Amino acid sequence: MPRSPIPAWHAATYARRRPFLLQRARILAAIRAWFLDHGFVEVETPALQVSPGLEPHLKAFPTVLEAPDGTTSRLYLHTSPEFAMKKLLVAGEPRIFQMARVFRNGERSATHHPEFTMLEWYRAGEGYERLMADCEGLVEAAAKAAGSSELLWRGRRAVPAAPFERLTVAEAFRRHTGIDPFVFLPAPGSFDVAGFARAARSLGVTIAADDGWDDIFFKLFLDRIEPKLGHPEPTLLADYPIHMAALSRPKAEAPHLAERFELYIAGLELANAFGELTDVPEQRRRFEADMELKQRLYDLRYPIDEDFLAALASMPEASGIALGLDRLVMLATGAEKIDDVLWLPVSETGS
Secondary structure, eight states: OOOOOOOTTSHHHHHHHHHHHHHHHHHHHHHHHHHHHTTOEEOOOOSEESSOOOOTTOBOEEEEEEOTTSOEEEEEEOSOSHHHHHHHHHHTOSEEEEEEEEEOBTOOSSSOOSEEEEEEEEEETOOHHHHHHHHHHHHHHHHHHHTOSSEEETTEEEOOSSOOEEEEHHHHHHHHHSOOGGGGOOBTTBOOHHHHHHHHHTTTOOOOTTOOHHHHHHHHIIIIIGGGSSOSSOEEEEOOBGGGOTTBOEETTEEEEESEEEEEETTEEEEEEEEBOOOHHHHHHHHHHHHHHHHHHHSOOOOOOHHHHHHHTTOOSEEEEEEEHHHHHHHHHTOSSGGGGSSSOOOSSOO
């Protein structure tokens, strides 16, 4: 019979991981102090939600809420605290942050875990460019708390001191593939799939007959671009196509682009930020389109949070960002996998 894996609480296993965990505690304390020094309020929102989040490719954990009278209702463990935190912006909080436990089913790898910590924060009345400066300050504070002069991931090194590299999606594609993807996206909703496929195949990328525009985009991005981002300094990658940002408003000067950026460090994606969409009919349309896609791909559909849409009608202009806190700890400590920086990883064996 195969031997059972050594549990994470076993003395020898824990002793190897303990230095990472002590650094984790210092990093979380430093991040909390950074936010409080910058006028943010720490909030806590429920993990149980009517809608877990509507990103098409994320799978949630369903559960059943039982009332004292025995009646039941379907709820989900949230994949992000976003909907609840935006309701607090409507309530009048101008700057909020949360270190939230979030849950995503079907995800486990060196950089994924079914339960992990999401650092999410929002600024009412401020643009998404302000979040770029936040990222610079937070990453530097985390590295300093860990006693690290550089951030490490799979042999790649990044210096955490600002300024970070700022790069657009089009610039990244041209630099690393010689292709401008927007040539094959002549207008929002108009996709030149055949032309994009030919360009990708010319680089030796395998494209299937049924691959769509987004499939080709991500095959090129994951293979040719992502590993080259975020070193020797972190990269803030901005200006995604508007259809790739379901919760983002379009850029005023370029409505085919979204007010969205992602943070990459040492080839690893760390954060996703938006200038938040507040157009209720448009948000509903995007949610419904995403659920149609989820239904086609996974035979799953999650409910829309009508309470969120009601709140969205009164939400001030704001920007928001979600950052994988466990990944930041990995980079700052040099840990090789996410389980090394979790006090007790989720067990698959019941041990």
